[in-house]
Amino acid sequence: MAYSILAVDDEETILRSISRKLDKEGYQVELALSGQEALRKLRISIPDLVLLDLKMPGLDGLETLKEIKKIAPETIVIMMTSYGTIESAVEAMKQGAYDFITKSVTLDDLKIVVRRALEVSELRDRIDIFQRQEEKRYCLDNLIRESPAVKEIYSTLQTIILNDKATVLIQGETGTGKEHIAKIIHYNSSRATRPFVEVNCSAIPQELFESELFGYEKGAFTGADRLKKGQFELANGGTLFLDEIGDLDNRMQIKLLRALQEKRFKRVGGTRDIQIDVRIIAATNRDLKKAIQEGTFREDLYFRLKVIPIELVPLRKSREDIIPLAENFIVEFNREFKKNIRSMDQEVKEVLMNYPFPGNIRELENIIERAMIFCFKDKITTEHLPKDLLEGRETSWPITPESDGGKAINLRIEFGQETLGQIEKSTIHKALEKARGNKTLAAKYLGITRFALNRRLQKYHLTAPFSL
Structure with a gap:
């Protein structure tokens, strides 16, 4: 045009x-x-x-x-x-x-x-x-919050966005959405129109970290043929997100602490103090209290960062969020892949609900993305899921007698008299009896998905005593 x-x-x-x-x-x-x-x-x-x-x-x-x-x-x-x-x-x-x-x-x-x-x-x-896209994507009200743990985080975020000065420390396992939470804080605060600058503390060589964070003057070292602003200056007025802060070496921890305390710094090779107005959000998957005890992380920096702490729970502890998150990813990937996939069938939902997600939300996103790529219908089915999910190799539903009212499965195994297949067949039969034919409950007893149970029922030509 x-x-x-x-x-x-x-x-x-x-x-x-x-x-x-x-x-x-x-x-x-x-x-x-x-x-x-x-x-x-x-x-x-x-x-x-x-x-x-x-x-x-x-x-x-x-x-x-x-x-x-x-x-x-x-x-x-x-x-x-x-x-x-x-x-x-x-x-x-x-x-x-x-x-x-x-x-x-x-x-x-x-x-x-x-x-x-x-x-x-x-x-x-x-x-x-x-x-506008970022503000819409990271709108606080769009945060999936079905589980009590995430509802509590949402409540904390409502308070944080009203104060654009306080330093925030986000802790949680890999893949729990630390960067996402940091961007929610930024794009819902008064700093939303200013820069959001991310620094991965584990990705920058330690000998370059000071010049990357604070910048350098022309002639500060060999190859410094011009002035270069650091990430602190680039984030001025906005938010500086220090990811993997637990991997920062002790020397740089001291320099970072000084900058946070004084709200100013000097470029490498410089003599002039540079004032900054920036909110710091730090994140780590490490146990910083343990790192302090081991002497690898400074206690004074820890408390300087932990003005407002946020602890993100792993997905296996907020299972109420799994299906809403998956459905949200379907909407996002429909837009990206120009598809019109409307939903997941019930069996897919059961597989997801029975999986432990060691990679947390990031792993769930990858699973849905893969399924969307291979799905050419309007509904995701188990044929679009990775094999390791369907085999039931991992699960976070280890149902024990204590956790299920004493419904233990007692087996009498005569070694040398039965094959492994016969033992498995007998175990499945007992589980179905205890669950009164409820396949979902029987699968939980066995520590496998319902899909994996169905495959074994077909393999051994078994039928549930009560069809539920």
């Missing part, structure tokens, strides 16, 4: 020259001989860019600029004048002009200025779209 440009000048000759040049570049050009005419056209159709003469009879350029910004505040305006002064340029920029050029520039130079301005506009639009 061609960009639209409105050129405004009281000199018709200049307008025609501008129009011919920009038409050749593929732009759609509208012309206006006065500020009043420009505003009338603007109210009918808002252009991507306005070229506006500063000195015009009647409504002059600055007054027209003010009205344009009321009607279309996002439209780029480039001021043009034959009498350029510093004062008029400063005033135009204060009123919201993007740039200020003299009419002495060549049409080729004008073409370059227009192109660059439109590129900036396009980049700004993309950033705005990304910002």
Whole structure:
């Protein structure tokens, strides 16, 4: 789609020259001989860019600029004048002009200025779209919270987002969603429109960590041929997310602690203190209390980070969230893969509910993504799931006699008289008897999924004594 440009000048000759040049570049050009005419056209159709003469009879350029910004505040305006002064340029920029050029520039130079301005506009639009997408994705109210544990986290987050200063420490196993929670905090706080900068403390070599975090001055070391801002500066006004903070070495822990305490730092090779306004959110899957006892993590840094602690529970302890999370991933991957998969069948839900998810939410997401790739129907079935889920190799449902009212399965095995297959067949039969034919309950007794139980029933030609 061609960009639209409105050129405004009281000199018709200049307008025609501008129009011919920009038409050749593929732009759609509208012309206006006065500020009043420009505003009338603007109210009918808002252009991507306005070229506006500063000195015009009647409504002059600055007054027209003010009205344009009321009607279309996002439209780029480039001021043009034959009498350029510093004062008029400063005033135009204060009123919201993007740039200020003299009419002495060549049409080729004008073409370059227009192109660059439109590129900036396009980049700004993309950033705005990304910002809205991120705010929608990480909206606090979209947090899946069926389990009591996650409901408690939600309640904590409601308080955290009201304070954009306090440091937060998020702890939890790998894959529990620490980065997701950090982004929820950022995008629901007053810092939402400022940067969210992530630093993986375990991915950066320790000898480079200081320059990565704090930046460096030109000439600070061999190869430092220019000034480079660090992640602290890049996050200024926003949020700095320090992932895997437990892997930070002791020397850098001291420097980080000082920066957090003083809210300022020096670049590597620098002498000037740089003030920062940034919220710190740290995350780790390590037991930091144990690390303190072992001498690998500083206790003072731990307490500095742990102003507001959040402990994320593993998925096996918040099973009420498994199906809602899976359904949410289906919606997301439908959008990404341009599919229209509506649901999972009941057997898939039973498999998921009986799996321990050692990789937590990240593993569940990967399972749904794989299923979506292989599914060409409107419903995910067990044929789309990984084999290790279906074989029942892992489960978090080890039903014991104590946990199920004494329903123990007693077997009499005569070694040397029965094969392993016969023992398995007998065990399944006993489990079905104890469960009164309820396959789901029998599968729990056996520590396997219902799908795995069905496969064994077919293998041994067994039927449940009571069909449930």
